[in-house]
């Protein structure tokens with residue numbers, strides 16, 4: 035039957051993590067993400083899990099990778115400045131293929147910015163924050179229930195593809211309370227990493243001969259191997275100036291690229307006959323839904339495309355949409371970031387209009403409705 | 411019979427990257443002798459490092475090895491240890507790695523007194539990047555980024571560790587290799603955070619620029635400079651200038667160890683909760 039609860043988005047995130055089997059959290063307090071840590075500080079000891087408040091976000095990200103290598107399902111949560119600090123070690127987890135989940139409850143920025151206000155201006159940082167080419171999966175839930183289910187999905191994708199997964203939502207949905215249903219165990223799938231079946235002497239931690247996601251041995255289980263942030267061979271040891279670096283980097287990207295059909299998730303609302311579309315995620319997606327309903331009430335054929343996966347970007351879907359509608363309105367709590375992705379995929383097939391706001395308040399349905407009318 | 415180091419060295423991973431005359435090889439051998447003499451199960455050992463010449467060590471040894479980001483080894487190690495408190499987690503770090511970029515993690519690991527053995531290879535310089543000054547470069551020494559002599563005051567690593575709460579602090583040198591074995595054994599046996607500062611020589615980027623004619627000169631400097639702590643303590647104050655104690659410099663048994671305290675707390679609250687239910 036599940037359990038009905040009234041939870042904040044941040045708490046639902048913690049519940050989702052526990053549902054997915056998370057038994058290790060490391061973090062550093064920062065508004066507006068702190069409740070994720072506080073909730074897990076109460077819950078993890080009760081299940082014998084590890085909770086660590088580290089000395090900073092760099093350490094928290096490192097600890098989460100260490101915990102994951104020892105076989106735990108690990109989570110860290112942060113916001114703006116802390117997300118910046120995590121970047122180097124996030125790149126380490128991407129290259130070394132260590133599954134873990136990073137929550138970024140987005141606030142206004144840059145710098146200390148608006149700690150208590152919502153933002154969507156880290157969305158390109160989610161993709162490009164760490165240096166070098168790297169695969170990124172980033173999920174963008176907009177409702178408390180969705181934060182729960184997407185957190186479960188984040189862990190599953192992370193374990194399945196051996197890569198860190200980011201969940202990015204904003205202060206408003208992080209702090210908003212809504213009714214949610216926590217399903218019984220077994221209702222939602224829970225995925226665990228694939229472990230090697232070969233004897234340790236034959237184990238290659240980055241073996242790419244049987245597919246793009248190598249089996250992962252946990253530390254201390256008899257498979258003694260090497261993990262390094264240097265580019266490495268199939269045996270995990272550093273390689274320099276080798277064609278292997280090129281092919282392995284391509285494989286890392288392919289883990290995400292070739293599995294977009296599974297990873298990409300979105301909601302289409304009243305889009306079938308729409309002449310104007312709104313492309314919006316997170317809290318802006320919620321306003322957009324209302325705006326679309328208001329437009330429909332006025333006889334305007336508007337619809338909503340709301341990505342739950344923002345990275346990899348739903349390129350094909352946006353391209354197809356741009357061919358069917360007169361225009362796409364892109365409201366975002368930034369001065370224009372994700373609009374460039376929409377524009378890149380639309381390739382001039384329709385009008386693209388942004389609505390930008392960074393004053394600490396959300397974009398209202400009225401703002402979106404007005405823009406929809408302009409575009410129509 | 412000569413000690414068989416090969417049994418712990420990963421096949422095909424030698425030669426190592428260290429320069430001729432670098433003392434890291436001496437310490438490397440000491441660590442392998444120690445692990446062998448303690449009969450530790452190699453599946454139960456994680457060796458974690460940051461970035462630098464010293465931090466390349468884990469790549470050569472047949473344990474669970476983790477070569478992380480510059481300065482962050484202790485934070486990764488803390489994650490491993492919290493996940494598996496019954497395993498041996500050891501950290502190998504350079505002076506820059508441990509006390510400059512990783513200084514914050516270093517003091518906080520000491521404060522937590524988590525059961526990790528930290529070996530800081532102090533060669534008084536950033537070796538890997540070619541000889542820039544580190545937080546332990548002696549005053550007046552030349553470094554590529556102190557071409558007129560170092561004006562940056564330096565850390566005393568054992569004092570730093572002790573002040574931050576480490577419950578076992580020792581100093582050894584690459585010259586006094588036999589003594590070093592004993593210090594590392596004690597450090598691993600100690601329950602809690604143990605720091606062993608290991609004095610090393612980087613002839614390539616430090617010695618060469620600082621009037622050490624050869625790597626041997628640097629070892630002889632260690633011989634003259636570091637005295638067993640008992641001998642050092644007997645020196646009259648006016649004779650201690652330029653000398654440093656080595657050996658176990660500080661040890662406090664019975665200090666609460668972090669994982670034990672955390673999981674003890676977890677157990678207690680779980681039982682309380684079950685009792686109430």
Ligand SMILES: Cc1ncc(C[n+]2csc(CCOP(=O)(O)OP(=O)(O)O)c2C)c(N)n1
Pocket residue numbers: 461462463464465480503504505506507508531533535536537538539544
């Ligand atoms: C974040 C970051 N900053 C700088 C570097 C460059 N770097 C690599 S090793 C090193 C210094 C290492 O010195 P130390 O820790 O003393 O080790 P040693 O090489 O002397 O053994 C530096 C600055 C890096 N790899 N990462």
Ligand code: SF4
Pocket residue numbers: 427428429431432433434463464533537538611612613614615
């Ligand atoms: S540069 Fe210095 S520390 Fe690095 S290997 Fe050479 S001698 Fe050793």
Ligand SMILES: [Mg+2]
Pocket residue numbers: 462504505506531532533534535536537544
């Ligand atoms: Mg050094």
